[in-house]
Amino acid sequence: MTFFKIALVAASVFASHAWAQVAPQAQPENTGANTNIVRWAEGTYTYQALSDKRKRAWEKFHMNVHPDGSRTMIMWHDLFARNNQFTVVLRVAANFRPLEAYLSYWTPNGYKGSNFITVMGDKLNAASSGPTGQLTQALSAPEKMSIGTHPVAADGWHTWYEDVKAKGPQKGTLYSIEATADNNKPPLGTMIPFEFERLGKERVTTPAGTFDTVKYKLGGASEAWVTEQDKLMIRVVNGPRDLEYLLTEFKSGDNAKK
C-alpha cells in the first residue's frame, strides 16, 4: 500500500453538515446483525496476587471480528495496585499481525501520554504525545512481531506466528511500549526479542466459565491459557512474581450464526 502524506489545511471536499450526513429514516435500514461484526466477545479480568488472591486491578475488553478477518480489541483497566490506568485500542489483521494501535497511559505520576502506532508491511510508525511533547518514531517491523500494550486481553495475540507443530521455544519480536512511572519517558516502544512455547491443549475453568484453551509459556516466566480461534486470554499465572490474571466475566456472540 502506498504510504503518503498530504497536509490538508482546513480544506476538504467533505464539508457536509454532520447531521445531514446521516441518511434519512425513510431509507431502508438493516434489521439483522451488523455486517461489519462477524462475531464479538467481551469480558472482565481480575488481577490478583496468586498466593493470597489480593485484588490488584480489573480490566475490561470488547473485541469485534470484522468481515475481512481483522479484529479490533478495546481494553481499559484500573490497575489501582500500581495507580496505573491504561486504555488501548488494537487492531490486527486476519492472521493477528498488528495493523495499528492507540494507547493512553496514566501512571502514579499522572498523565504519561498517548501513542498512535501504524504497521504497514515492514514499517512501523508511531506518534506519541504527552508531557514531554510530541515525538514520532519509525522502525523496521519484522514479519513475526506483535505489540505489547500491557493490558492482558490481547496477550494471546503475541503467539500469532507460532508453528503449531514445532517443539520447544519459538522466537519473534515484541514492540514493547514504555509504561513505567517515569513520565519523562514517552510511551513509545522498543523492538525486543520475544519467546514463547506452546505447551498443549487444556480445558480451564475460571469464574467466567469453562474454556478449551491452548497453554503457552510467554516471555519465559508466565503461563497463559488462550482460546484457539480468537486467541483470547483466559488466565495468566506468573508464579515467581505472585501474579494471576483471571477472566471473571465473559460474553460473546456469533453474528454469522444468526
Added chain:
Amino acid sequence: MKTIVLATALFALTGIAFAAIAQTPQTTQLENAGPNPNIVRWHEAEILYQTMKEKRARGSERFSIMVHPDKTRTLITHNDIFARNAVMNVVMRVSDTFRPIEAFTAYWNDGGFKGSGVFRIRGNQMTAEINGPSGHFTQSTYAPDAFSLLSHPLAFDGWHGGTYDKKVGGVQRIATLNIDAISKPQNPILATPMDQTWELKGIEEVTVPAGTFTTEHYRVNDFDVWVMGADRVLVKYQWPSLDREYLLTNYRTGPK
C-alpha cells in the same frame, strides 16, 4: 506549551527493554489497596438506539467515562449500529471545560473499513494522523478556543454543549469540527468545521431505562438532548424529524 516534534528511530534507546508481561513489578513491592488516584470518579452505561414511533431497535453503544485528578475526562466508547451496519470505536480526552485534547476514532460503515486516526489539539491547532483504504493522511486545521469534536457516538453528545454559558442562556453557537464517519470509505476521515446551536430549555426530571435523573434539557439544532451532572452524561436524545431516539440504560457510577 512548547511542543517539540522529533522524528527519530528509538530502537534500543530506552532502558525498558523487557517483555510486556515482565514489566509488572513484583507484588512484594508495597502496592496501593485503595482507589486509583488517577480515577477521581467514573461512569459507565449503555445507550439504546431506537426509532421514536415504533421503538424499533437500531443499535447500542457502551461507554465509560473517567475523570482524572487534573480534571480532564476520558471517554471510551464502542457501538454497534446494526441498522446502518456501522461500528464506531472512539476514545477522547477533554479538558475540565470539555475542550477536546485528543481523540482516537475508528469507523466501519456499509462500505467496510472507513478509517481510523488520532486527532490532537494543541492551542489553536488540531493535527490528525489518519489511516484508511485510501492510504495515510495528515490534517492540520484551526481549532477555536471553544469548540467540540464531533466523533458521532452518542455518549459524546452531552459534551458538545460543555461550553454553553448558562448565565447568558438563550440560543448559543457551538463551534464544532465534524469527523467524516459516514461517507464512502475512499474518503478519509477528515474533520471539517460546522456550527451547532444549543439552547437550554430548563431543568427536567427524565425517566429512561437506567432510572430517573435530574437533567438539563437542551434544544440542539432540530433535536433535543438531556444531560446530567458535572460530567454531562447523556441521558436521552430525541430527533423527531428522523424518528430516532437514544436512551441511557445500565448506568453505573463511582467510586464504589
